[in-house]
Amino acid sequence: MKEKNLFTLNIKMLIKIFGIFVALIVLLLMAQRLLMPKYTGKMAEGALTGEYYESKKNHDVIFFGDSEVYYNFSPEVLNEEYGINAYIRGNANQTMWQSYYLLMDTLRYETPKAVVVSVASLMKEEVEGEAYNRMMLDTMEWSEYKYSCIKESMTEEENVISYVFPIFRYHSRWNELSKDDFKYFFGEPNVSKDGYLARKEVVPLTRLPAVKPLSDYELSQKALEYLDKIKEICEEKDIKLVLVKSPSQYPYWYEEWDAAVVDYASKNEILYVNLLEAVDEIGLDFSVDTFDGGKHLNMDGATKNTKYFGELLQKELE
Amino acid sequence: MSFVSFEYILLLLACVIMFYVLPKKVRFISVFIGNIVFCYSFGFTNFVIVYGSILITYLAAVVLSKIIKYRKSLCLIYVAIMIFMLFNFKYQIFGVGIVPMAISFYTLTCIGYVIDVYRGKYKAEINVFKLAAVFNFFPIMVQGPICRYDEVSSDFVKVKFDFEKFTSGVKRIVYGVFKKLVIAERLGIAFENLSKMNDDGTAIFLNIFVYALYLFTDFSAGIDIAIGSGKLFGIKLPENFNKPFFATSISDYWRRWHMSLGLWLRDYVFYPVSFSKVVVSANKVIRGKFGNAAARKFPVYIATVVVWFVTGIWHGATANFILWGMLNCVVVIISLELAPLYKKFNKRFKFTEGRVYGVFRCVRTFMLMGVLRMLDYNTVGGYFKSLWLMISDFHISKIFDMSLGIATADVVLVLVCMFSLFVISLIKKDRKRGIIASYAMIAIMIFATVIFGMYGIGYEGKEFIYIKY
Amino acid sequence: MRTLMDILDEMDLYEENIDKMDLVEEGILDSYSLVALVGEINAEYKITIPLWEITPDNFRTIESIETLINKQKEK
Structure with a gap:
């Protein structure tokens, strides 16, 4: 008899204790949501990866790259002018391996007819910093590719657990909470249009920094490795791969790099378009078409750029 | 391994589970394993020094409990060796390069044990693994508390799982x-x-x-x-x-x-x-x-x-x-x-x-x-x-x-x-x-x-x- | 020959009903006064209380101290 009582007592207790820990987890999840940075306004780039999942996954073309794609190409223009359904999967300072993993992530949902990859990050052996990793990865859906991407991108001070439970990364924001954190607790409004960030301001290009020769023009081995992987998966899935260099006036695109890409493209029979060589045909005027002095195109510039590039793209898709 | 880390929690959990699963007489093995893992995480040299000290302590106590003559001298020699090691490693007199973790704490615990055996307070521990399990009890290997052997060791065998505790x-x-x-x-x-x-x-x-x-x-x-x-x-x-x-x-x-x-x-x-x-x-x-x-x-x-x-x-x-x-x-x-x-x-x-x-x-x-x-x-x-x-x-x-x-x-x-x-x-x-x-x-x-x-x-x-x- | 009570009085530790008190719990004996007391007892009764007998239990009450003293006297 005594034993039976002890047993029921323990079950009741265990249920209560379990309840306490469930409550703890719920509160922690709520706190996690509250403490996560809300990717709007100045930090809008952080929302880019996640916004893809809300789109209709029936794209003809997907772009991959850093700010040279998500500021300089407009899917809306591609659609209006050429009937091409496009999405831009880019992030600030996105590396080639991050592009690869985003491609693999995309392939979980759809197989586009073509993939456009910006070559601007081919010289990058490492990520720019922890902050950029977080902006790229925080809104990415969990899959083996996210895990691999984290492992490849992680800086020394980071660990996987802080990506699984972002509260371990962002708990320090407790004394930095702003109105936005509460306002957007249930979600932020979209920042991009099919992955494109439109900027309407005009900050004309006045002066470019002097071009200094480099000691080493070798492209990053790691980036090339992952470009190869992109090429292979495109071959496997019968996707047309296009390499592009957008017409951003800086950072400076060295001839040596360009030559290496031309070489790579011809060896692998891939179309490579260097839009820097077509600035006149595109009709770009850097006194009105840029919002940051020539680094990226504003909406006018992006429209022109897309109109030009779209024609080439259309030919590839036939 | 830091006290405030996931690794410590995992190690602790693993040892605790092992502890209550093993039959009472061999329980100390789970603690012994935990100690080795924890100690080794501070480096191989550290590991050698700590276990070296425990071995010396074990031998000193066992010998002390067997001999009749020269007990005081042996006790004093032992204490001198331990203090010498403490000074040497802590104050780098002969520059080994590393300071073994918690050396000041476990040195005192060991010295106390040997003196207690010398005074006849209790018998020396024959099982060197059990001794190591106690003296190197990993939770105390950071900053104590400094324990007495008879206080900690007897509990190993008698302990029953108590949810409240x-x-x-x-x-x-x-x-x-x-x-x-x-x-x-x-x-x-x-x-x-x-x-x-x-x-x-x-x-x-x-x-x-x-x-x-x-x-x-x-x-x-x-x-x-x-x-x-x-x-x-x-x-x-x-x-x-x-x-x-x-x-x-x-x-x-x-x-x-x-x-x-x-x-x-x-x-x-x-x-x-x-x-x-x-x-x-x-x-x-x-x-x-x-x-x-x-x-x-x-x-x-x-x-x-x-x-x-x-x-x-x-x-x-x-x-x-x-x-x-x-x-x-x-x-x-x-x-x-x-x-x-x-x-x-x-x-x-x-x-x-x-x-x-x-x-x-x-x-x-x-x-x-x-x-x-x-x-x-x-x-x-x-x-x-x-x-x-x-x-x-x-x-x-x-x-x-x-x-x-x-x-x-x-x-x-x-x-x-x-x-x-x-x-x-x-x-x-x-x-x-x-x-x-x-x-x-x-x-x-x-x-x-x-x-x-x-x-x-x-x-x-x-x-x-x-x-x- | 001083009695135990004499010594305690000389040490200014004596209190009324001290024979019923727990000397350790009540804070009448701490490590300092214990050392002093043992020194006095050893000197007065010409005994040597061994180190391992200097425990809280042996000095908890007047009675236990007296037992200890007698035990040492017999040696």
């Missing part, structure tokens, strides 16, 4: 982690910042409070984790702290602070010195020449001086620590001398029984201790300079403008937490808390630690202060 162990560990990550880390930053301002009298004064709280929260947090871990195995480790800031005198303080060290010193230094042949014979002369009263004081004072010298050296072989030890000694001896006067004073004036006077005594002790502890983080020269600046350069208005290196929100958080701790310490401990209430507290503390803990990117975790001892 287990819960209170979990609660204690979480409490320790909370104290360390939320409070101590912040105070540590403030302490470092204030320490840099060694030309500012106000900063020096403020640092007395900051350091006192920092030292206490940091040290007691590590002890909480240790004792809590022990409880998971059903093992009762000795307490190290008993509300030290409620101490009414320096002597009282040392009965509340680092108690395991105090008790060790009492049993293995204070009493042996007081009753050593040298002191006893000297005392006969004293008694003859100066009477009974003097003869009562002499052994006590001599032993006190020795104890404080040892205490100073135990903390560090530099002038500041030795001076610190000696100053404590002077204060203690003065208070012993003045004890009869105090007694008369207290009898005469009734207000001395009141609460206000009690608070006064606590504050007085706190300040005195704080001033003495300035030697922890100053050289002797710096110490006297700081004292002078505190008097000559103190501006009360500066206190609120002091840049502590942590945000105002952090300061508020620390104050709120410290106030809560203070309130909790006023509540009598005998109130039996229900298990459910305990888990609610555990959940709250986990929540607070996850949110407010100083861990992760941007925070450079500070090592526990006493790990370097």
Whole structure:
């Protein structure tokens, strides 16, 4: 008899204790949501990866790259002018391996007819910093590719657990909470249009920094490795791969790099378009078409750029 | 492996599960494995030194319990070897390069064990693995508490799984982690910042409070984790702290602070010195020449001086620590001398029984201790300079403008937490808390630690202060 | 020859009903006074209380101290 009582007592207790820990987890999840940075306004780039999942996954073309794609190409223009359904999967300072993993992530949902990859990050052996990793990865859906991407991108001070439970990364924001954190607790409004960030301001290009020769023009081995992987998966899935260099006036695109890409493209029979060589045909005027002095195109510039590039793209898709 | 890490929790859990699954007689294997893993995580050299010491201890005790002649010499040789190793590794006399973790703590534990065997208090442990399991009990391998062999070892076999004990162990560990990550880390930053301002009298004064709280929260947090871990195995480790800031005198303080060290010193230094042949014979002369009263004081004072010298050296072989030890000694001896006067004073004036006077005594002790502890983080020269600046350069208005290196929100958080701790310490401990209430507290503390803990990117975790001892 | 009570009185430790008190719990004997007391006892009764007998239990009450003294006298 005594034993039976002890047993029921323990079950009741265990249920209560379990309840306490469930409550703890719920509160922690709520706190996690509250403490996560809300990717709007100045930090809008952080929302880019996640916004893809809300789109209709029936794209003809997907772009991959850093700010040279998500500021300089407009899917809306591609659609209006050429009937091409496009999405831009880019992030600030996105590396080639991050592009690869985003491609693999995309392939979980759809197989586009073509993939456009910006070559601007081919010289990058490492990520720019922890902050950029977080902006790229925080809104990415969990899959083996996210895990691999984290492992490849992680800086020394980071660990996987802080990506699984972002509260371990962002708990320090407790004394930095702003109105936005509460306002957007249930979600932020979209920042991009099919992955494109439109900027309407005009900050004309006045002066470019002097071009200094480099000691080493070798492209990053790691980036090339992952470009190869992109090429292979495109071959496997019968996707047309296009390499592009957008017409951003800086950072400076060295001839040596360009030559290496031309070489790579011809060896692998891939179309490579260097839009820097077509600035006149595109009709770009850097006194009105840029919002940051020539680094990226504003909406006018992006429209022109897309109109030009779209024609080439259309030919590839036939 | 850090005490406040996922690895430690995992190791602890694995060992605890093994402990209760294994048959009672071989339980210590789970602890032994845990010890090896923990110890090895500090490096191979460290591992060799620690287990080398344990082996030497084992052999010394076993031999001591078998031989009849030369027991005293063997005991003395053993003690000398251990002290030599302690000095060598800690103070790098022969420059090995690393300082084995917690060397000051387990050296004392080992010496105590061998002396106990020598004194015939209990038999030597024949099972070297069991000895290693106890002496290298990984929860105490960071900063103690310093244990006695018979207290810890007997529990291994007798212990039955007790959910309440287990819960209170979990609660204690979480409490320790909370104290360390939320409070101590912040105070540590403030302490470092204030320490840099060694030309500012106000900063020096403020640092007395900051350091006192920092030292206490940091040290007691590590002890909480240790004792809590022990409880998971059903093992009762000795307490190290008993509300030290409620101490009414320096002597009282040392009965509340680092108690395991105090008790060790009492049993293995204070009493042996007081009753050593040298002191006893000297005392006969004293008694003859100066009477009974003097003869009562002499052994006590001599032993006190020795104890404080040892205490100073135990903390560090530099002038500041030795001076610190000696100053404590002077204060203690003065208070012993003045004890009869105090007694008369207290009898005469009734207000001395009141609460206000009690608070006064606590504050007085706190300040005195704080001033003495300035030697922890100053050289002797710096110490006297700081004292002078505190008097000559103190501006009360500066206190609120002091840049502590942590945000105002952090300061508020620390104050709120410290106030809560203070309130909790006023509540009598005998109130039996229900298990459910305990888990609610555990959940709250986990929540607070996850949110407010100083861990992760941007925070450079500070090592526990006493790990370097 | 002084009695135990004499010694305690000389040490200013004597209190009323001390024979019924727990000397350790009540704080009458701490490590300092213990050392002094043992020194006095050893000198007065010409015995030597061994180190391992200096425990809280042996000095908890007047009675236990007297038992200890007698035990040492018999040696």
